[in-house]
Amino acid sequence: MRILVxxxxxxxxxxxxxxxxxxxxxxxxxxxxxxxxxxxLEQQPDLVVLDxxxxxxxxxxxxxxxxxxxxxxxxxxxxxxxxxxxxVKGLKAGADDYLAKPFSMEELVARIEALGRRVxxxxxxxxxxxxxxxxxxxxxxxxxAGHNIALSPREFDVLQVLxxxxxxxxxxxxxxxxxxxxxxxxDTRTVEIFIARLRKKVDAGFKDPLIHTIRSVGxxxxxxxRTQATTE
Ligand code: CA
Numbered sequence: 001m002r003i004l005v006x007x008x009x010x011x012x013x014x015x016x017x018x019x020x021x022x023x024x025x026x027x028x029x030x031x032x033x034x035x036x037x038x039x040x041l042e043q044q045p046d047l048v049v050l051d052x053x054x055x056x057x058x059x060x061x062x063x064x065x066x067x068x069x070x071x072x073x074x075x076x077x078x079x080x081x082x083x084x085x086x087x088v089k090g091l092k093a094g095a096d097d098y099l100a101k102p103f104s105m106e107e108l109v110a111r112i113e114a115l116g117r118r119v120x121x122x123x124x125x126x127x128x129x130x131x132x133x134x135x136x137x138x139x140x141x142x143x144x145a146g147h148n149i150a151l152s153p154r155e156f157d158v159l160q161v162l163x164x165x166x167x168x169x170x171x172x173x174x175x176x177x178x179x180x181x182x183x184x185x186x187d188t189r190t191v192e193i194f195i196a197r198l199r200k201k202v203d204a205g206f207k208d209p210l211i212h213t214i215r216s217v218g219x220x221x222x223x224x225x226r227t228q229a230t231t232e
Contacts, residue, residue: 001046001116005029006036008054019105033057037065047074052086067094074115074153091193096154114181128163130210131223135163149201158194162221171218
């Protein structure tokens, strides 16, 4: 993967670039928010490792501008340990994952490679449907009632898992494992934020919502004609 590391602690940036290079990635570092954003927009990396506290422009603003520009890079944010507020803000602003400082390089590399992997798809079909919602696995395109919906890579992955088995209820834990490959650090809040982001993009403005919360169980996607019987 081509990876841009936006981090202003020179030693940490060096270590991260070194570890990623050893794992076969083309990694470069930038130590300033404004310059980092410019480089991300120009070079279109596959993934951005983004520190939040940066000179020039803070990480959350860099992230917002990347998403505003519809930049498709996957973004993993680096937060101070216990900094829940920033983590939540980062995920809401369009980040795909986060890592709390201090972290081990093995963990960062594992997270990055998990983000690079596509969610496994049954070979049967490339076009998933639920009601008037269509998801094209190969082209990574989503439309509802014929209108294009722009999703971040991780939003797409969550929706893809739900749409592979419409009407099946996925627990937050299962979604977390399927999408983020986090098997030990289970985090319901992350899943909830992504579902909220998806609802805004997929269901807002439509009479029949497709994404449903099944209380105490999890989430499911259902075409409208099947919702009457069992919706809470
Ligand atoms: Ca910093």
